[in-house]
Amino acid sequence: xxxxxxxxxxxxxxxxxxxxxxxxxxxxxxxxxASHAPKGLRWAIAGRSQExxxxxxxxxxxxxxxxxxxxxxxxxxxxxxLRADVSDPESLRELARHARVVATTVxxxxxxxxxxxxxxxxAGTDYVDLSGEPEFVDLTYVRHDTRARETGARLVxxxxxxSIPHDLGAYFTVQQLPEGVPLRVDGFVRAQAMFSGGTFAxxxxxxxxxxxxxxxxxxxxxxxxxxVGRRAAAPPSAPRFAKEIGAWALPLPTIDPQVVRRxxxxxxxxxxxFRYRHYAAVExxxxxxxxxxxTGALFAAAQLPPARRWLSDxxxxxxxxxxxxxxxxxxxxxxVGEGGGRRVFTEVAGGDPGYGETAKxxxxxxxxxxxxxxxxxxxxxxxxxxxxxxxxxxxxxxGITFRVAAAL
Numbered sequence: 001x002x003x004x005x006x007x008x009x010x011x012x013x014x015x016x017x018x019x020x021x022x023x024x025x026x027x028x029x030x031x032x033x034a035s036h037a038p039k040g041l042r043w044a045i046a047g048r049s050q051e052x053x054x055x056x057x058x059x060x061x062x063x064x065x066x067x068x069x070x071x072x073x074x075x076x077x078x079x080x081x082l083r084a085d086v087s088d089p090e091s092l093r094e095l096a097r098h099a100r101v102v103a104t105t106v107x108x109x110x111x112x113x114x115x116x117x118x119x120x121x122x123a124g125t126d127y128v129d130l131s132g133e134p135e136f137v138d139l140t141y142v143r144h145d146t147r148a149r150e151t152g153a154r155l156v157x158x159x160x161x162x163s164i165p166h167d168l169g170a171y172f173t174v175q176q177l178p179e180g181v182p183l184r185v186d187g188f189v190r191a192q193a194m195f196s197g198g199t200f201a202x203x204x205x206x207x208x209x210x211x212x213x214x215x216x217x218x219x220x221x222x223x224x225x226x227x228v229g230r231r232a233a234a235p236p237s238a239p240r241f242a243k244e245i246g247a248w249a250l251p252l253p254t255i256d257p258q259v260v261r262r263x264x265x266x267x268x269x270x271x272x273x274f275r276y277r278h279y280a281a282v283e284x285x286x287x288x289x290x291x292x293x294x295t296g297a298l299f300a301a302a303q304l305p306p307a308r309r310w311l312s313d314x315x316x317x318x319x320x321x322x323x324x325x326x327x328x329x330x331x332x333x334x335x336v337g338e339g340g341g342r343r344v345f346t347e348v349a350g351g352d353p354g355y356g357e358t359a360k361x362x363x364x365x366x367x368x369x370x371x372x373x374x375x376x377x378x379x380x381x382x383x384x385x386x387x388x389x390x391x392x393x394x395x396x397x398x399g400i401t402f403r404v405a406a407a408l
Contacts, residue, residue: 010182021045028359041076124151132162161359178340232264
């Protein structure tokens with residue numbers, strides 16, 4: 001496969017390398033690829049523990065043998081095993097040189113992620129991660145976007161529950177509205193699920209790094225080209241009762257609105273003046289007030305190293321709930337879009353957001369970059385910019401709902 005600038009990746013050994021494959025979400029992603037990826041996929045699992053990787057490969061090989069029995073649909077062969085470590089930059093460069101797409105679950109990304117982004121940008125290798133860390137995303141834009149554009153690499157952050165349902169959901173909603181007019185979209189998140197240890201560690205880290213986070217955002221602002229002739233905003237908002245959905249709406253301090261805004265800046269389809277607001281939807285006021293208080297308490301605790309260490313020990317990255325608990329989990333993101341005299345209600349919904357559906361979204365993102373006919377994008381891009389309609393179609397086929405609930 002050749003990228004627009006001529007970087008040739010057709011002769012690379014692997015279509016996809018999954019780095020961090022033996023972590024909790026990493027294993028779920030590997031299992032998804034072993035069961036759902038097309039036969040003939042050339043792939044590898046990578047990490048620092050040879051023993052854990054070998055055990056995982058044996059289990060995946062058993063899955064492949066069962067799935068590939070007579071009468072079964074084709075599935076990929078068991079993956080190769082590659083050893084790599086974030087403390088060994090050369091091992092990361094080796095991964096990048098041998099892959100068309102590298103997918104990494106190794107976080108917190110602000111601590112462990114930049115060397116791999118740099119390696120992929122240098123090698124012209126497409127990169128996907130699960131980062132919901134604004135500081136990391138802003139830093140890698142400033143430091144590696146230009147090089148990725150030179151080599152043809154696509155650097156796509158936030159390819160899990162942060163931020164695919166929100167980014168592609170807003171994109172899907174915009175497509176239901178008139179073109180060439182100012183548009184307003186609000187997203188309302190509901191979920192019943194356990195958050196992942198990795199997500200918690202990232203949130204805790206970001207809460208404790210307010211000064212660095214703001215500095216990274218300012219630096220990115222100085223490097224990003226100005227948007228001329230159009231506006232795209234994701235302004236801060238206040239808690240309110242949202243009559244349109246019959247629930248209390250609490251602003252969510254996540255990366256999602258920033259991702260939606262970047263998609264809107266890049267794509268003309270969002271119109272000349274676009275605004276997005278992002279909320280948690282809570283039906284009862286006491287629960288809403290409790291959520292605000294809990295977020296404030298977590299932010300305060302994150303400022304104190306002893307409290308931060310204690311919390312980190314309670315929810316460790318790489319750990320997660322049982323399959324039975326995940327089976328009962330769900331999420332729904334409802335969007336209200338307005339523009340040009342039209343109002344539309346849409347929904348993106350699925351199962352367990354923190355683990356099962358995140359692994360599905362992550363794997364399908366890597367497969368989309370590897371195999372789909374996509375717009376010719378390079379550099380740091382969002383899922384809507386890089387994969388838009390193709391990834392939406394993949395996720396629908398994988399059981400995630402994208403639907404229009406009502407249009408007025």
